[in-house]
Amino acid sequence: MARAQDGDRVAYHSLLQSITPYVRAIARRHLGPGEDTEDAVQEILLVVHGIRHTYERGRPFKPWLGTIASRRCIDLLRKRSYRTRHEFNASDALPEPADIGIDDPLDEAAREQSAQTIREAVDALPERQREAVRLLRLKELSLAEAAADSHQSRGALKVAYHRALKSLRRAMGQPDSRHD
Template sequence: MLARRGRDGEDVATDDVRWGLLMARAQDGDKAAYRELLLEVTPYLHAMARRALAANEVEDAVQDILLSLHVIRHTYDPARPFKPWLATIAQRRLVDHLRRSARRLAREKPLADEAALAPAEAATQDDRALAVRAVRDAVATLPMRQKEALLLLRFRELSLDDAARASGRSAGSLKVALHRALATLRRAMLRV
């Protein structure tokens, strides 16, 4: 078989055949062949990732590709070329990585200077005060049994047995009351 040179200057046909043989041996349980395959494909994967991603993201992306390769290695058909199979896996993982990065960047906001943070902190404190007031008002509207279960189990953080002894009620009764109290509070907070 004649070998041709790839974009990175490597011997494409030789790599493809060699890597395919190593993967076939790895599928048969040859750990040394699998280790050798991973060592040989890693520079190729690094080159692919460097073309698609920022330098600080390359290593994570390569590890993600190698993990995917490990998980789906049983799907490789030794009768087919290895390199296109690997490249497809790598490209899909790189696209996934780019999508995750884009979502993360869309959620994150750059820090502003300190002058701009001061009003935000004040607004946050006002929001907290309003939220605390809303929770207090919602707890005040609860029936006494639910309020007692909430106080003992959530605010005092007593165990169910200790709360049952302290209230003179059964553990089951306390659990039901707490569940109802939390559901009522959730509904009240959604209206705020």
């Protein structure tokens, strides 16, 4: 590692070749076999590349590397767990026309009135909430795509979307059955 820190490209390439199996073993121990493990190995190697200047010469290299690899895997597990618990399907969140009090879904006048009421309710929302509804419900983007498109964090977008849903339910005269 010391030679790699000094800029020796051959030594750095050799180092990466030699540590990859060790990093893979740590990732497999934490994440199990599969695609996630290979993705983790690549992420860990990128992290090592980015922070190689923090390695102190004279200190054992493997514990330094093992700590980085283990912590990165734990971070990935946290993200996976959070994503599983908190992802939502935007299309399930807004009421369908049949759910908003229309007795006969084939009644064109009632549908048009309902659509107009929804448009007015959406137009009355604050800009961020309106944008969240537009991206997640109307454009049917995933949460990640919508966050990138709107330059908001996923969390901020979810909050705006859920607040919009609450406002829309109120505007449509529906009880707030969800705890947003």
